[in-house]
Amino acid sequence: xxxxxxxxxxxxxxxxxxxxxxxxxxxxxxxxxxxxxxxxxxxxxxxxxxxxxxxxxxxxxxxxxxxxxxxxxxxxxxxxxxxxxxxxxxxxxxxxxxxxxxxxxxxxxxxxxxxxxxxxxxxxxxxxxxxxxxxxxxxxxxxxxxxxxxxxxxxxxxxxxxxxxxxxxxxxxxxxxxxxxxxxxxxxxxxxxxxxxxxxxxxxxxxxxxxxxxxxxxxxxxxxxxxxxxxxxxxxxxxxxxxxxxxxxxxxxxx
Numbered sequence: 001x002x003x004x005x006x007x008x009x010x011x012x013x014x015x016x017x018x019x020x021x022x023x024x025x026x027x028x029x030x031x032x033x034x035x036x037x038x039x040x041x042x043x044x045x046x047x048x049x050x051x052x053x054x055x056x057x058x059x060x061x062x063x064x065x066x067x068x069x070x071x072x073x074x075x076x077x078x079x080x081x082x083x084x085x086x087x088x089x090x091x092x093x094x095x096x097x098x099x100x101x102x103x104x105x106x107x108x109x110x111x112x113x114x115x116x117x118x119x120x121x122x123x124x125x126x127x128x129x130x131x132x133x134x135x136x137x138x139x140x141x142x143x144x145x146x147x148x149x150x151x152x153x154x155x156x157x158x159x160x161x162x163x164x165x166x167x168x169x170x171x172x173x174x175x176x177x178x179x180x181x182x183x184x185x186x187x188x189x190x191x192x193x194x195x196x197x198x199x200x201x202x203x204x205x206x207x208x209x210x211x212x213x214x215x216x217x218x219x220x221x222x223x224x225x226x227x228x229x230x231x232x233x234x235x236x237x238x239x240x241x242x243x244x245x246x247x248x249x250x251x252x253x254x255x
Contacts, residue, residue, distance in 0.1 A: 001030040001242040003227055004249040005220040007094075007128065007155050007175055007202035008034050011046040014206050014217060023054055025221035030242065033255065034220050035059045037094035037128050037155075040068040041079040048087075059255065061091045063116055066098040066109045066130055073108050077115060084119055090253045092120045093128025094155065100132040110141065117147050126252050127152035128175075135159060142170065151252065156204055161190050168198040173248060177202045178210030178218060181229045188233050196234065196244045200252070201226055 005026070015022055026034060036047050036058055044062075051058040064073070064080045084092065095116045097109045120127045131138045131154055142150060154167050157174040164174060176199055180187050191199065201223055203209075209218035210225040224238075227245070231238040249255070 001227075001239045002032045002246050003030050003201060003223050003242045004033045004035065004246050005031050005203050005205075005223050006035045006153060006200045006249055007037060007177070008205040008220050009036070009039065009043075009207075010034065010205050010220060011036060011043065011050040012206060015219075019050070022219050022221070023057060025219065026223075027057070029221040029224045031220050031223055032246075033057060033059055033249075035061060035090075035128075035249075035253070037061045037065075038063050038080070039065045039094065041076055044079075044083060059090050059253065060087075061093040061128060062087070062089045063093045063095040063128070064112055065094045066096050066113065067101050069105055069109045069112050073112055077112055080116070081119060084123060089125065090255060091126045091128060091152065092116055092123075093152070094130050095127055096130035096132075096155075097134035097137050098130060098132045099134045099137070106137070110137070113138070114141060117141070117150060120150055120152075121147065126150075129154050129172075131155070135163060139166070153200055153202075153252070155202065156208065158185075158187060159190070160186075161193055164190050164194050164198075168194065173198055173200045173252060175200055175202045176226065176230065177204050178208040178214070178222070178226055180226055180233075181210040182214065183211075188229070191230065192233050196236075196241065197248060199230070199245055200249050201230070201245050 205218040
């Protein structure tokens with residue numbers, strides 16, 4: 001079986017002491033590729049160091065995370081944009097709007113999000129969108145005619161079926177992770193009604209570890225538990241879920 005983790009931050013400090021083992025465990029569980037969305041200028045070198053160490057397994061993306069849009073956002077954004085012109089990235093991410101942690105910077109977050117969407121169109125790259133408490137704000141932007149044709153993933157999707165159908169009708173994928181395995185989540189009822197051609201799998205490591213590791217540090221090898229849960233919901237073999245979701249990722253990121 002082959003799986004692709006479409007969202008992992010395993011270049012962060014929490015993995016410093018055992019990153020080799022983390023990568024080995026991922027490979028052992030059938031995770032052939034791990035996509036690495038960036039956070040801000042401070043994580044670029046760490047992200048690339050991990051890619052340099054494992055170029056066959058890691059796929060780096062470049063973007064400025066919405067929770068890191070601060071007073072110096074113009075300087076940060078310039079660095080991100082320079083990176084996009086200096087390296088052949090497969091996508092732009094992690095970008096978006098976050099109104100859970102900070103509602104005061106909405107105007108700045110929107111400006112940064114729009115600029116990175118413009119770059120995605122210019123470079124013909126997919127985007128990985130962070131949409132915590134901000135689906136309406138993000139969809140109001142992405143639906144604009146000026147951004148027509150943009151594709152990508154709505155990362156860590158937790159919305160209802162109506163929202164899922166609206167997003168997939170625009171050509172976006174739903175990023176499904178460990179939340180699917182949580183007993184108090186309604187996500188299983190949603191994904192049951194969504195065709196697998198619109199779904200990709202992710203961990204969001206080191207966050208949101210699936211059952212039976214909930215509350216612990218997440219890592220890419222745990223993706224198998226989300227894949228198994230999705231297979232159970234769909235009434236399919238886990239190998240089939242792996243094959244379809246992997247094809248979705250390869251087509252989206254042209255890998």
